[in-house]
Amino acid sequence: MTSRFNPLSSDPKWQKAWTDAATFLTPPASDPRPKSYILEMFPYPSGRIHMGHVRNYTMGDVLARHKRMTGHAVLHPMGWDSFGMPAENAAMEKKVHPGAWTRANIEAMKKQLKRLGLAIDWSRELSTCEPDYYGQEQALFLDFLKAGLVYRKESTVNWDPVDMTVLANEQVIDGRGWRSGALVEKKKLNQWFLKITDFAEELLEGLGSLERWPDKVRLMQENWIGKSKGLNCTFNLTGTGDGIDVFTTRPDTLFGASFVAIAADHPLAAELATNAPALQDFIADCKLGGTTAAEIETAEKKGFNTGLTVEHPLDSSWHLPVYVANFVLMDYGTGAVFGCPAHDQRDLDFARKYRLPVIRVVAEGDDEDSEFEGDVAYTGPGRIVNSHFLNGMSVDEAKASIIATAEQEGWGEGQTQYRLRDWGVSRQRYWGTPIPVIHCGFCGVLPVPRQDLPIVLPEDVSFDIPGNPLDRHPTWKHLNCPNCGEPAQRETDTLDTFADSSWYFIRFASQPDDKPFDKAEAEAWLPVGQYIGGIEHAILHLLYARFWTRALQKIGKIDISEPFDALFTQGMVTHATFADPDGKWLSPEEIIEGGNGPTTQDGRAVTVGRIEKMSKSKKNVVDPDPMFDAYGADAVRWFMLSDSPPERDLEWSESGIEGTWRFVNRIWRLFDSVNPPHKWGGVGEADGGGAVGPSGVDGAETPLHHFAVPLPVTGEDLTLTKLLHRAIAGIGADISALQFNKAVAKTHELVNAIEKAAPSASRDEAIRTLARLIAPMIPHLAEEGWAAMGGEGLVADQPWPDHDPALLIDDEATIAVQVNGKLRDTLTVPKDADKAALEAAALASEKVQRVLDGGIPKKVIVVPGRLVNIVA
RNA sequence: GCCCCUGUGGUGAAAUUGGUAGACGCGCCGCACUCAAAAUGCGGUAUCGAAAGAUGUGCUGGUUCGAGUCCGGCCAGGGGCACCA
Numbered sequence A: 001m002t003s004r005f006n007p008l009s010s011d012p013k014w015q016k017a018w019t020d021a022a023t024f025l026t027p028p029a030s031d032p033r034p035k036s037y038i039l040e041m042f043p044y045p046s047g048r049i050h051m052g053h054v055r056n057y058t059m060g061d062v063l064a065r066h067k068r069m070t071g072h073a074v075l076h077p078m079g080w081d082s083f084g085m086p087a088e089n090a091a092m093e094k095k096v097h098p099g100a101w102t103r104a105n106i107e108a109m110k111k112q113l114k115r116l117g118l119a120i121d122w123s124r125e126l127s128t129c130e131p132d133y134y135g136q137e138q139a140l141f142l143d144f145l146k147a148g149l150v151y152r153k154e155s156t157v158n159w160d161p162v163d164m165t166v167l168a169n170e171q172v173i174d175g176r177g178w179r180s181g182a183l184v185e186k187k188k189l190n191q192w193f194l195k196i197t198d199f200a201e202e203l204l205e206g207l208g209s210l211e212r213w214p215d216k217v218r219l220m221q222e223n224w225i226g227k228s229k230g231l232n233c234t235f236n237l238t239g240t241g242d243g244i245d246v247f248t249t250r251p252d253t254l255f256g257a258s259f260v261a262i263a264a265d266h267p268l269a270a271e272l273a274t275n276a277p278a279l280q281d282f283i284a285d286c287k288l289g290g291t292t293a294a295e296i297e298t299a300e301k302k303g304f305n306t307g308l309t310v311e312h313p314l315d316s317s318w319h320l321p322v323y324v325a326n327f328v329l330m331d332y333g334t335g336a337v338f339g340c341p342a343h344d345q346r347d348l349d350f351a352r353k354y355r356l357p358v359i360r361v362v363a364e365g366d367d368e369d370s371e372f373e374g375d376v377a378y379t380g381p382g383r384i385v386n387s388h389f390l391n392g393m394s395v396d397e398a399k400a401s402i403i404a405t406a407e408q409e410g411w412g413e414g415q416t417q418y419r420l421r422d423w424g425v426s427r428q429r430y431w432g433t434p435i436p437v438i439h440c441g442f443c444g445v446l447p448v449p450r451q452d453l454p455i456v457l458p459e460d461v462s463f464d465i466p467g468n469p470l471d472r473h474p475t476w477k478h479l480n481c482p483n484c485g486e487p488a489q490r491e492t493d494t495l496d497t498f499a500d501s502s503w504y505f506i507r508f509a510s511q512p513d514d515k516p517f518d519k520a521e522a523e524a525w526l527p528v529g530q531y532i533g534g535i536e537h538a539i540l541h542l543l544y545a546r547f548w549t550r551a552l553q554k555i556g557k558i559d560i561s562e563p564f565d566a567l568f569t570q571g572m573v574t575h576a577t578f579a580d581p582d583g584k585w586l587s588p589e590e591i592i593e594g595g596n597g598p599t600t601q602d603g604r605a606v607t608v609g610r611i612e613k614m615s616k617s618k619k620n621v622v623d624p625d626p627m628f629d630a631y632g633a634d635a636v637r638w639f640m641l642s643d644s645p646p647e648r649d650l651e652w653s654e655s656g657i658e659g660t661w662r663f664v665n666r667i668w669r670l671f672d673s674v675n676p677p678h679k680w681g682g683v684g685e686a687d688g689g690g691a692v693g694p695s696g697v698d699g700a701e702t703p704l705h706h707f708a709v710p711l712p713v714t715g716e717d718l719t720l721t722k723l724l725h726r727a728i729a730g731i732g733a734d735i736s737a738l739q740f741n742k743a744v745a746k747t748h749e750l751v752n753a754i755e756k757a758a759p760s761a762s763r764d765e766a767i768r769t770l771a772r773l774i775a776p777m778i779p780h781l782a783e784e785g786w787a788a789m790g791g792e793g794l795v796a797d798q799p800w801p802d803h804d805p806a807l808l809i810d811d812e813a814t815i816a817v818q819v820n821g822k823l824r825d826t827l828t829v830p831k832d833a834d835k836a837a838l839e840a841a842a843l844a845s846e847k848v849q850r851v852l853d854g855g856i857p858k859k860v861i862v863v864p865g866r867l868v869n870i871v872a
Numbered sequence B: 001g002c003c004c005c006u007g008u009g010g011u012g013a014a015a016u017u018g019g020u021a022g023a024c025g026c027g028c029c030g031c032a033c034u035c036a037a038a039a040u041g042c043g044g045u046a047u048c049g050a051a052a053g054a055u056g057u058g059c060u061g062g063u064u065c066g067a068g069u070c071c072g073g074c075c076a077g078g079g080g081c082a083c084c085a
Helices: A008-021 A051-068 A085-094 A098-115 A132-147 A198-208 A215-225 A252-258 A267-273 A277-287 A293-298 A344-354 A394-409 A504-509 A519-523 A540-554 A625-641 A657-672 A715-734 A740-756 A762-772 A780-788 A833-844 A844-853
Strands: A035-040 A073-075 A149-162 A165-166 A184-194 A227-236 A243-248 A259-263 A304-314 A315-325 A336-339 A414-417 A437-440 A444-446 A479-480 A485-490 A530-534 A567-570 A574-578 A607-613 A812-819 A822-830 A858-861 A869-870
Touching: A008 A625, A008 A780, A035 A051, A035 A504, A035 A519, A051 A073, A051 A098, A051 A530, A051 A567, A051 A574, A051 A625, A051 A715, A085 A098, A098 A625, A132 A149, A132 A444, A132 A504, A184 A277, A198 A215, A198 A227, A198 A540, A215 A540, A227 A252, A227 A304, A227 A394, A243 A252, A243 A259, A243 A336, A252 A394, A259 A344, A267 A277, A267 A304, A277 A304, A277 A315, A336 A344, A394 A414, A504 A519, A504 A540, A625 A657, A625 A740, A625 A780, A657 A740, A657 A762, A657 A780, A715 A740, A715 A762, A740 A762, A762 A780, A812 A844, A822 A833, A822 A844, A833 A844, A833 A858, A833 A869
Parallel strands: A035 A073, A035 A530, A259 A315, A530 A567, A812 A869
Antiparallel strands: A149 A165, A149 A184, A227 A243, A227 A414, A259 A336, A304 A315, A437 A444, A437 A485, A479 A485, A574 A607, A812 A822, A858 A869
C-alpha cells in the first residue's frame, strides 16, 4: 500500500486505456448528440513543446473532456502548421533539409503532447507541409483564381542588396539585413494577391454577429478594416490640364490646406525626376529603410519641394506647393494627400519644418484667429472658422456640406475607404505551398491543370546561397505549356503560411482523399464551437481565416460565413530573457543564480533582459519534460490551470509546482479513505516503481457504480452536501466559461471541507463525486481514483454529476453595516429580512452607535442581502 | 508613431460586474509528529499601531450615500502594425 500517487506508472496506463477504448475518436457526423468542435490553434513545429503550448492545449482539453461528460459529440483534433521560415533557417544553419527538420520536430513534439494525456482524436492529425494537405490547398487556390478572387500586381518588399534576397520584416534589424548587414532597400516585385478587400464590408458587419468573441478582438479587427468616409478630389496643376487625385477623411479642413504631398513612387514623382537629379536623390533616399508601418511612421518626416503648385479646388487663385514626401504611401488611397497642419499632427510637424502656413479652421473655444500657434495639432471637435460657406458648422456638418458641394460642382466625390489592403500571398521561399500556375511566353499566366495537382516541392534543394531555391532549381520550374506545348515555367513563389492556417479547421472536420473537404460533413461540425489561441493572432490569422471561409461560401464550397463561433484568447506564457556578456541569448538552464545576480556556468555575469513571450529565438523557453518526469502530467496540468486567469499573461515561475503536486496527493489520500475500504495492490499492479496505486475492489464490496444522489442528511453532513452541490454547479459553470482558475479554487474549497469532515456516507459520496469533478482537469488521477473506488468503466465516460438547486440556497446572509461608506460592523440576518428590519438592526448596532455618537442619520441606504449604509 | 490590453499583500490572484478588498493558492513564520530529515497535520501571515483605530487596489483629478469596478489626465508593462507564427 502506498500513500503517494505514482504518475510514472499511472499516466501511461490510462493513456493506453483511452487509446485501447478509442475513447476520444470523433463520432460520425450523423451522431445524434449535440456537436461540439473544440479547437486550439495548431502549433508551429519549432522543435520542443513549451509552457505556452501546455497552457493552450490543457485549456482546450479540459473543455473537450467536460463537453463529452455533458453529453456532446466532440471533435477535438490536432495538427501542425508546418510550413514556414524557421525550417529554412535551420537548413542554412544546420545543413538539414527543411522537411527532415520539420518532421523530426513534429515527432518530438507529438511525443511530448501525448504525455499531457490530451483527449485528442489523433486519427485526424494533419500537417500542412505534406502534399495531401497543400495539394488540396492548391485546388482551393485554383477555385479562387477561377472566381476572380486572385490577381497579380506590383508591391514592395524588403530587399537585401548584398544577399540578393527578399527579407521578412523580422529579418530586418535596425534597417539592415540580419545576415549581410547591408542597408535594406524597398523593391517592387510582381506578386499574387487575394481580394480580401472585396469582403471588407462583410467582414466588418460580420463582427457584429460574433457575440462570443472578446470585445477587444472585434475592436482590433474593426480598426484594422478601418472603414472611413471621405472625399476623393482633384487638385489641378497650375497652368496644365493635369490633376493630382487626393483622398481625405477630413474634407472639412479643406480651407486649412497648405500643401499637397505625393508618394516617392507616385507616377508624377518619377516623371518629374527624369531631369531633376536632386529629386532622384531624394527618391532614392526614400527607398532606403524597411517596409513596415512602424518604421515608416517613426522615421523622420522628409519632403522635397517640386516647385510645382496646384490650384485649390474651391479657389483657383489660391496656389499650394507640391512636395514629394516619404510618409505618403502609394499603397494607400491615391498615393497623394493634402496637408492641413492645424488639425493633423504629422502635417503640422511637416509644415513647421518647411515653414508652411498653418491656418486654423476648427475652433476649439473662442479662438478664431486664423494663425495657429504651437506644435500640437488640434484634432478634436469644434466649430468651423476661416472657411467661407462652412463657417459656424460642426465638423460633421462641414464634411457633409463640402462633399455635396464637390459632387455638385464636379471636382470630387464622397467615397467610402477601407484601410484594409488586399492580401499579398506571394513568398519568394522554398518551404511553402507552391502557387499552382504556369507562365507561358505565348499564353500568359495559366492555372495548372487539376489533374496535375498536387504540385509537389522538389526534395533536392540547397540552401548554401540565399534566395529562392525553387527559382534556381535546375529542372523543377521548367515544363511545357499545357495549352500550346511550348517551353514554359512554373510559378516559383509559394503561398504565405497564413493561407495554410486559413482552412485547416475545415480539413479537420472532413478529410476526403479526392477533394479539400466534403461539404455536408464539414457543415455538420462547423463552425468551431470554441476556438482557443494566443491574443497575438487577434488580427491577421483570424481575419484571413474569416475571409477564406467567406470566399469558400461565395464559390459555393461551404455554407457558413463565420468559422469560429466562440473565441477565447489566452494570455501568453512569458519568461525573463538572459544574455551573456557578448549579447548571446542564454536559456534558463544555462544560468546559475548566485548572490551577486545570475552568472553563466563559467562565472561570467548575465544580463537579465525583458520579460517576453516564450520563443525559441530568445531562448527563454521552459521545456515541460523534466516536470512530467518529476511530477507527472496531472500536476503540470493543474498548475497551468491554477491561479492565473487564462486570458492574462503568465510569467513562468517554477515555485508552485511543488504545491500542486502536494494537492494531487491530498486528493489521492481522499480516494484511499473511502468507506468501505478497498483492497490494495490487486490485479496485475506490481511494477518496478514500487509505488503502486489502488486498482479496484475484489468483487464483494458494495456496488459503487452510479453513485446515488444522497439521502436527506442533517448537521455536518448537510453542510458538506451543500458545499458539494455548490462545487458541482460552480466548477461546471467555471469550466464552461473557461475560468479554470476559479474552478481550481472551488475544488480546493471542496477538498478542504471533505478532509475536515468525519467519515460518513455523505463524505464518501462527496469523494466519489470529486473523481468526476476533477476528471476534465486531472484525468489520470481521476481514473485511478475512480477505479480504486470500484467505479465502472472509465471516469472519462461518466456523465457530469447533477446538482440539486435547492441545496444552493442559504437561509442566512451576512450583511455589511457602513457609516458614510466605511465598514463599521457586520450582521448575520435571515435571508429574506426586509429593509425596515435591516435598518433597525443596523442602527441598533453598538459599533454604529459609537461612531454616530448621538448624531441623527441624514439618510439610510439599504441593499437587501448586501449592506446598510448610514449617511450621517 | 498608430490600434488594443493590463496594473490589487512578499508572490499568483479573488471580489456575485457600483455594495464587507485580499476568497483560493504559493512562499514565509510558529507548533505538532520524528533520533533526524522528508512527507503530513494544526495555527498565523496587507501596512502602520501595544490597542482603539488609521491607511490601503500604478499616479492624479472627478461622478456617487458608496469606486478595484464608471469618467478625464498621466505613468509603467505587454500584444499587434500586413513577409515571425
